[in-house]
Amino acid sequence: MWSMKTKIYIRTFGCQMNAADSGVMRGILEDRGFEFSEKPEDAELVIFNSCSVRDHAENRMFSNLGLAMKKNPEAAFILAGCTAKRYGEELFKRFPRLGAVMAPSELFSIGDIAEKVMSGGRAAALEGGSYGFVSRRGGVSEFVVIQTGCDNYCSYCVVPFLRDAERYRPAEDILREAECLAASGTNEIVFLGQNVNSYRDEKTGGDFPDLLARAAKIDGIRRIRFLTSHPKDISGKLIAEFASNPKLARHLHLPVQSGSDSVLKAMNRKYGSGDYLKILEKLRESVPDIAFTTDVIVGFPGETDSDFAQTLNLIRSADFDGVYVFKYSPREGTASFSMKDDVRDEQKKERLSAALALAKELALKKREGWIGQKAETLFENDDVGHSSQNYLVFKKGAKAGDFGGVRIKAVSGFRLIAE
Numbered sequence: 001m002w003s004m005k006t007k008i009y010i011r012t013f014g015c016q017m018n019a020a021d022s023g024v025m026r027g028i029l030e031d032r033g034f035e036f037s038e039k040p041e042d043a044e045l046v047i048f049n050s051c052s053v054r055d056h057a058e059n060r061m062f063s064n065l066g067l068a069m070k071k072n073p074e075a076a077f078i079l080a081g082c083t084a085k086r087y088g089e090e091l092f093k094r095f096p097r098l099g100a101v102m103a104p105s106e107l108f109s110i111g112d113i114a115e116k117v118m119s120g121g122r123a124a125a126l127e128g129g130s131y132g133f134v135s136r137r138g139g140v141s142e143f144v145v146i147q148t149g150c151d152n153y154c155s156y157c158v159v160p161f162l163r164d165a166e167r168y169r170p171a172e173d174i175l176r177e178a179e180c181l182a183a184s185g186t187n188e189i190v191f192l193g194q195n196v197n198s199y200r201d202e203k204t205g206g207d208f209p210d211l212l213a214r215a216a217k218i219d220g221i222r223r224i225r226f227l228t229s230h231p232k233d234i235s236g237k238l239i240a241e242f243a244s245n246p247k248l249a250r251h252l253h254l255p256v257q258s259g260s261d262s263v264l265k266a267m268n269r270k271y272g273s274g275d276y277l278k279i280l281e282k283l284r285e286s287v288p289d290i291a292f293t294t295d296v297i298v299g300f301p302g303e304t305d306s307d308f309a310q311t312l313n314l315i316r317s318a319d320f321d322g323v324y325v326f327k328y329s330p331r332e333g334t335a336s337f338s339m340k341d342d343v344r345d346e347q348k349k350e351r352l353s354a355a356l357a358l359a360k361e362l363a364l365k366k367r368e369g370w371i372g373q374k375a376e377t378l379f380e381n382d383d384v385g386h387s388s389q390n391y392l393v394f395k396k397g398a399k400a401g402d403f404g405g406v407r408i409k410a411v412s413g414f415r416l417i418a419e
């Protein structure tokens with residue numbers, strides 16, 4: 001039986017969306033009077049917020065779940081997130097101690113589900129649900145979800161099947177949440193969605209740049225970031241917003257995935273490599289100090305040596321500040337699952353190493369260029385912060401919440417060291 005003193009432990013796997021969802025679940029459960037423990041062994045209810053983006057992520061989560069059940073034989077368990085949506089009630093057979101499985105879209109049911117599970121019941125919340133408002137307190141930098149789901153159906157991606165169609169939170173709810181966070185001391189908000197640039201506020205018709213402009217008016221919010229953007233939705237209006245909104249961090253994470261037009265077509269990305277480079281060029285014209293990071297998949301079905309060489313060329317031409325490189329892995333249910341996975345694993349590994357080596361070379365060169373310059377930095381923790389360009393910055397003696405320009409004296413690994 002549960003009580004107001006029931007202790008909950010939430011473990012998050014996967015992407016920033018999951019991290020944000022876990023923060024929301026925590027806010028809802030705190031409102032219901034639940035308490036939280038630092039370790040799963042001390043909790044009476046353990047929630048795993050799962051990720052299904054790759055086989056490896058799923059398997060790791062399942063083995064951690066089994067281990068947590070073994071280590072805490074008294075606790076009740078809930079599996080939330082994409083893996084719960086993917087396998088549904090089947091999971092009750094594999095893990096008979098599971099009290100509930102809940103899809104990402106059912107996030108706001110967590111209070112009722114937790115109470116039901118703690119009263120000995122079982123729940124499967126796998127369809128429907130809607131994103132509501134939760135009054136949250138936060139740290140220096142906090143995620144705020146503005147959009148869920150995705151309509152893009154990139155041929156390799158399971159997200160549209162697990163997080164449903166695109167839905168947008170009302171701007172009023174988003175801004176109210178950001179105001180609550182600012183009142184509790186948050187200085188930076190990171191707007192999150194699978195595809196933030198397609199955002200629309202149904203009530204006012206306002207788009208994503210309108211939302212950024214409104215958020216910049218909130219007292220206490222000193223910096224705004226956002227993730228993730230799709231190149232096909234980067235508008236001239238967004239570029240203008242970057243140029244005119246001083247609170248917008250000088251950083252854009254814009255996944256390109258490949259430099260080969262035929263691979264991009266097979267991936268169903270809806271842009272060509274030339275379109276992508278044009279966006280970067282326009283942004284650099286308007287915002288000269290902007291930094292770009294990207295995602296790249298190597299070894300997609302049909303990717304030839306020449307396709308991969310085009311990817312390396314694009315990485316060099318784009319002069320990225322950071323590149324996250326992934327080896328293609330087929331996911332059942334996606335369009336690319338039925339394509340022949342014809343790039344040998346050895347070849348995928350070689351391409352991964354080559355792309356990572358180039359990414360490292362560019363990232364170090366970019367960082368060295370900051371030596372002697374002032375980098376506007378927000379310190380999320382004592383001594384550690386991020387510059388507007390999203391570089392990790394170390395400054396001895398800086399306090400969490402400090403914000404302003406710091407002079408960079410050295411580079412250590414990928415970190416900037418400030419005076």
Ligand code: SF4
Nearest residue numbers: 150152153154157159
């Ligand atoms: S834009 Fe493509 S890669 Fe991103 S979540 Fe949607 S389908 Fe997946």
